[in-house]
Amino acid sequence: MQKRLLITNVRVVAPDCLLYPGWVFVEGGCIAEAGSGPVRSADRSSTLDGDGAYLLPGLVDIHCDAIEKEVQPRPNVLFPVEPACREMERKFAANGIVAAFHSISFSAGEGVRSNELAADIARYIAGMSAGPHLIRNLVHLRYEISNAAGLEVITTLINEGVGDMLSLMDHTPGQGQYRTVEQYFQYVRKTYHLNEQECAELVAQKIRDRARVGTEGVRSLAGLAVHRGLRLASHDDDTREKVEEMQRLGVTVAEFPVNLATARHARSLGMHVCVGAPNLLRGGSHENNLSAREALWQGAADILCSDYHPPSFLHAVFKLAAGGFGLPAAVRLASLNPAMATGLAAELGSIEAGKRADLIVVKLLQGRPVVLAVLVGGRVVARYDYGRPVPAEPAEDVRPGRCGLVSDQGACRGV
Secondary structure, eight states: OOOOEEEEEEEEEOSSSEEEEEEEEEETTEEEEEEESSOSOOOOSEEEEOTTOEEEEOEEEEEEOHHHHHHOSBTTBOOOHHHHHHHHHHHHHHTTEEEEEEEEEEOSOSGGGSHHHHHHHHHHHHHGGGSSOSSEEEEEEEEETTOHHHHHHHHHHHHHTOOSEEEEEOOOTTBTTBOSHHHHHHHHHHHHOOOHHHHHHHHHHHHHHHHHHHHHHHHHHHHHHHHTTOEEEEESOOSHHHHHHHHHTTOOEEESOSSHHHHHHHHHTTOEEEEEHHHHHHTSOTTSOOOHHHHHHTTSOOEEEOBTOTHHHHHHHHHHIIIIIOHHHHHHHHTHHHHHHTTOTTTSSSOOTTSBOOEEEEEEETTEEEEEEEEETTEEEEEOOOSSOOOOOOOTTBOTTTTOOBOOOOOOOOO
């Protein structure tokens, strides 16, 4: 039986405001109550004193392909899947991520993006929850629609029950992320170390394979994914027409639209729009595409993800908050909104009664957020001690007690 836990002396980041001095009572792995002022639940077996730190819902990351670098840190250097996935899980926890959609690319490339190795990684991650684990590990299958051989592989995985999300990618030069052939050449030169002739052959092969898969192949795969309960995403949309085409296939999440007009159109159709935390933290896209900051401030995006760099996630949230976005609103981009987009909002994404106690304790150290503790299902899975007290740095939008008691009737199903 799980212990009851009272978390006190924290700045509780509720969905719409901050509660300080705040407290959260955890019982049976779920949030029983949350509030500010005098503690309402004195009957407890243990206490965690937050020392004035922020208490956030654990982050929900719907797109992160960092597992690829864990398996293949350098070209032609591959590590075993099991230790790579275990180390990746530890890194997610250290950065406050409690639910990670490991993004695994099936692009018919070499190494980690080959169909065979990508399938091995997906199957291993899908099975992690059956054994000892720190966080919720989920599988985001990324299908390059010019990968004719991968169509059967992805179909088999989905029929096996491997996969929680599917994104449809088209990196054929001349559209999407690579608006010119030269842009694509630059990418494959630095990624796969190919010469000019090899680059040209790769492009020709992608075009031929894209024709082989065809519209019917993509439509069939999308239909299977929706039937099996996977959330469907598009990738690097560049026109209104592309967004509408994707929505007809069942897509509900647009990842990394390449321009503001396309992002706005996706939102106007009721789709979620996801942008990358590294883009926001670095001040722009590394491919000179849409600025994440602009998309968020214009209301053209509603979800942040870590993309390829988990440490950027929490830092991007606090950078937004410091820039006037407001901490509760910034936190929603990385917790409640992605949970809603992936069907997890009944359990995760906000500090509300009935939800799982997936929580992170965060303090600002020299103006930067650091994770002090991570709880998953009320269980402390990680703690960090920086050696001396870290003075609390108050946020401008602290409104003690203005939310009152946070509660609802959400059901908690445990870890």
